[in-house]
Amino acid sequence: MGRMTNREVAEIFDRMANILEFQGEMQFKVNAYRKAAQILKDLARDISEMDEKELMSIPGIGEKLARKIHEYVTTGKIRKYEELKREVPPGVIDLMEIPGLGPKTVRILYEKAGVKDIDTLKKAIDEGRLLNLPRMGPRTIEKIKKGIQLFESMKGRTPIGEALPLAETIIESIKNGVEVSKIMYAGSLRRFKETVGDIDILAIAPDGRKVIDFFVSLPMVEDVLAHGDTKGSVILKDSKIQVDLRVVPEDSFGAALQYFTGSKQHNIHLRTIAREKGLKISEYGIFKGGQKIGGKEEREIYEILGMQFIPPEMREDTGEIELALAGMLPAIIDIKDIRGDLHVHSKYSDGTATIQEIKEAAARMGYQYVAITDHSPSQRIAHGLDVDALKRKKEEIEKINRTPGPRILFGTEVDILRDGTLDYPEEVLKEFDFVVASIHSGFNDPEDVMTRRIISAIENPYVDIIAHPTGRLIGEREPYRVDLDKVMEYARKYDKALEINSYYKRLDLNDLNSRKAVSYGVKISIATDAHHLDHLPYMRFGVGIARRGWVPPDLVVNSWEYDKLIDWIKSHRKGK
Numbered sequence: 246m247g248r249m250t251n252r253e254v255a256e257i258f259d260r261m262a263n264i265l266e267f268q269g270e271m272q273f274k275v276n277a278y279r280k281a282a283q284i285l286k287d288l289a290r291d292i293s294e295m296d297e298k299e300l301m302s303i304p305g306i307g308e309k310l311a312r313k314i315h316e317y318v319t320t321g322k323i324r325k326y327e328e329l330k331r332e333v334p335p336g337v338i339d340l341m342e343i344p345g346l347g348p349k350t351v352r353i354l355y356e357k358a359g360v361k362d363i364d365t366l367k368k369a370i371d372e373g374r375l376l377n378l379p380r381m382g383p384r385t386i387e388k389i390k391k392g393i394q395l396f397e398s399m400k401g402r403t404p405i406g407e408a409l410p411l412a413e414t415i416i417e418s419i420k421n422g423v424e425v426s427k428i429m430y431a432g433s434l435r436r437f438k439e440t441v442g443d444i445d446i447l448a449i450a451p452d453g454r455k456v457i458d459f460f461v462s463l464p465m466v467e468d469v470l471a472h473g474d475t476k477g478s479v480i481l482k483d484s485k486i487q488v489d490l491r492v493v494p495e496d497s498f499g500a501a502l503q504y505f506t507g508s509k510q511h512n513i514h515l516r517t518i519a520r521e522k523g524l525k526i527s528e529y530g531i532f533k534g535g536q537k538i539g540g541k542e543e544r545e546i547y548e549i550l551g552m553q554f555i556p557p558e559m560r561e562d563t564g565e566i567e568l569a570l571a572g573m574l575p576a577i578i579d580i581k582d583i584r585g586d587l588h589v590h591s592k593y594s595d596g597t598a599t600i601q602e603i604k605e606a607a608a609r610m611g612y613q614y615v616a617i618t619d620h621s622p623s624q625r626i627a628h629g630l631d632v633d634a635l636k637r638k639k640e641e642i643e644k645i646n647r648t649p650g651p652r653i654l655f656g657t658e659v660d661i662l663r664d665g666t667l668d669y670p671e672e673v674l675k676e677f678d679f680v681v682a683s684i685h686s687g688f689n690d691p692e693d694v695m696t697r698r699i700i701s702a703i704e705n706p707y708v709d710i711i712a713h714p715t716g717r718l719i720g721e722r723e724p725y726r727v728d729l730d731k732v733m734e735y736a737r738k739y740d741k742a743l744e745i746n747s748y749y750k751r752l753d754l755n756d757l758n759s760r761k762a763v764s765y766g767v768k769i770s771i772a773t774d775a776h777h778l779d780h781l782p783y784m785r786f787g788v789g790i791a792r793r794g795w796v797p798p799d800l801v802v803n804s805w806e807y808d809k810l811i812d813w814i815k816s817h818r819k820g821k
């Protein structure tokens with residue numbers, strides 16, 4: 246919970262680095278802030294529980310940085326950051342967050358083309374004024390335009406991986422600080438959409454005003470938009486996300502939860518069905534001839550309408566209501582069904598944990614197995630593994646597997662190269678228990694080339710799973726061009742799985758593509774791609790996406806018992 250503070254300070258340090266670099270400050274100072282930000286993001290301990298001395302003992306955090314962290318923990322502010330913010334136009338700070346626009350480029354744009362926010366940047370592009378600037382070719386400008394589009398599509402939306410922990414922290418604080426008998430988040434967050442516009446929270450309490458007073462004065466609140474007896478609305482610091490809290494009467498909680506969970510489309514459709522049955526539903530309850538006949542519990546709404554309960558993740562009015570009325574809703578995967586994680590990086594490549602530590606963390610997650618899938622050598626930036634290191638790793642895993650606990654699979658995440666071959670030769674690949682293949686290069690290759698690259702990997706008997714199949718990063722990088730229908734046909738034919746990567750910036754496959762995979766009967770691996778022990782619980786984001794994609798448990802290979810999983814892997818290598 247307190248790890249939120251780590252993230253808040255990390256974000257501030259990143260922004261300070263940007264401003265300093267924009268101002269032309271010496272690179273080592275800039276880098277010190279960036280490095281510290283990364284360290285804080287990876288740190289397992291909560292900085293709000295550490296004193297200055299302990300902070301200084303973190304490698305990479307010196308005296309000055311420790312003092313600033315401590316200042317934030319005790320006062321909620323860093324004075325130096327407040328000063329820096331005043332030294333540059335606010336629009337300029339936003340510009341540096343656009344994908345493809347670093348502080349150095351923004352500085353050139355600012356000094357040479359009068360660009361001081363997104364609007365003046367768009368204008369300068371339209372008028373062709375950027376072409377005369379140093380280091381600005383048509384391709385770079387095209388990239389900047391794409392970056393602006395991505396940035397604007399995200400504007401006002403927050404990735405679920407950031408919003409959900411914030412919502413949980415707020416709910417925890419309210420529970421601890423003031424009397425509430427029930428409190429829960431609703432809206433797109435409860436439906437597990439990959440990004441959310443705001444956080445909607447509902448509560449039952451003996452004294453609504455007290456709860457709202459407490460809520461609007463939480464330390465993470467920056468601005469108060471509304472402050473009433475039953476409703477409060479605030480903007481949070483840093484993330485700038487809006488949070489709405491409503492206190493509702495106890496006997497309407499279920500109806501309110503149903504109403505505010507949405508989606509709007511789903512609710513509109515439900516209301517039509519209610520009307521046809523002579524009923525009325527609202528956020529206060531379900532009514533028959535002016536008489537309230539339900540609404541305390543959410544399930545009553547669906548029961549009284551004569552349908553199965555619809556899980557929040559399916560409430561998008563894409564056929565779920567018809568199926569629920571017919572009693573034919575499909576079973577969908579649940580976090581409790583997950584038995585292992587098939588995409589995890591260790592210290593052997595760019596992960597931060599040892600194999601032993603991963604095993605212990607997997608045991609805490611209740612897993613039967615975990616695959617250590619470090620990068621192949623062409624992923625130099627991510628410390629790909631050479632053959633000697635592979636031998637050592639294999640021996641280490643064999644030794645660890647002789648102790649009780651989750652089974653470790655000796656795996657790899659092998660690169661699919663530009664020509665469609667894999668980054669390890671067959672004699673190396675066959676040494677692994679398990680192979681994930683993925684694309685990390687040539688993102689701009691044409692669609693047919695990309696599709697062929699992935700299909701060749703699917704055809705390789707040693708490959709079991711295609712990881713993050715479209716390569717997108719939410720708000721940062723568009724998916725590469727690829728014919729997913731073809732990929733899915735081949736995955737089905739060769740009985741290979743596609744991954745739902747649970748890292749909250751990837752969520753790749755996304756919800757729609759997961760549903761498409763289900764329609765092809767393609768198997769799915771929900772995996773975290775963890776580079777840090779703290780990433781293992783991100784499994785819940787992948788499961789949320791899978792539920793939005795109506796993925797049934799039997800298609801999810803990491804919901805299977807260990808023996809079944811191994812049989813499936815072996816079946817790919819038959820005759821090899």
Ligand code: DGT
Nearest residue numbers: 432433440441442443504505506507508509512513
């Ligand atoms: P978001 O916040 O943009 O990610 O998406 P939502 O779905 O959380 O939307 P939001 O916060 O505007 O409203 C929360 C829920 O309240 C929404 O899912 C359904 C319900 N709701 C809001 N406005 C309306 C409306 O005009 N009609 C109906 N039927 N329901 C609404």
Ligand code: CA
Nearest residue numbers: 432433443445
């Ligand atoms: Ca919302």
Ligand code: CA
Nearest residue numbers: 443444445489
């Ligand atoms: Ca809302």
Ligand code: ZN
Nearest residue numbers: 588590658774
């Ligand atoms: Zn990976």
